[in-house]
Amino acid sequence: MHALKDLLKNGRIAKAMTTRQVSERLKIDQALISKFENGFRRPTRKQVVDLCALFGLDENEAVLCWLTEKILSEIEGEPLGLDALKAAETQLGQIPNRQVDDQFQKLLREMEALKGMLGNKD
Known part of the structure; x- marks a missing residue:
């Protein structure tokens, strides 16, 4: 299983987008996008879904990564x-x-x- 941060960063790079462009499109702070990609912050489920739509990523795979990481962080x-x-x-x-x-x-x-x-x- 991939780490969510890697899925998001690779998705953005594959679309040749900057964090600034992602920030502008989704109305998410640019620094927050960077923190998602570096694993310092976890996006919300809605943010994961929005990022998947923007990057053309498999939503189920990304949400599964997000949920798994959330469970692990809790325990x-x-x-x-x-x-x-x-x-x-x-x-x-x-x-x-x-x-x-x-x-x-x-x-x-x-x-x-x-x-x-x-x-x-x-």
């Missing part, structure tokens, strides 16, 4: 983070008659990979 450093991730996965599996699409399955696979990464930190 990072939490002693019970891995346990919470496992509990959430169990609860999701218990929802009756839930229509699970490809993106949800991909997210579950990413969660498994993240659990493995978190487990290796100890």
Whole structure:
């Protein structure tokens, strides 16, 4: 999986746009665009969607990266983070008659990979 910052920066470069041009088109501060691309700030979901539309990126892939990074930032450093991730996965599996699409399955696979990464930190 790619890092969101790399997807956004590569998308902008592929469209031969400057951060200033992106800023003007989307009405987002130029410094903020730079912080997104350097990983110092996380865009909102709406900003991710808008940037994908502007750059012609796969919205599902970018939102999945955004959501995965958001989940990791929430549980990072939490002693019970891995346990919470496992509990959430169990609860999701218990929802009756839930229509699970490809993106949800991909997210579950990413969660498994993240659990493995978190487990290796100890």
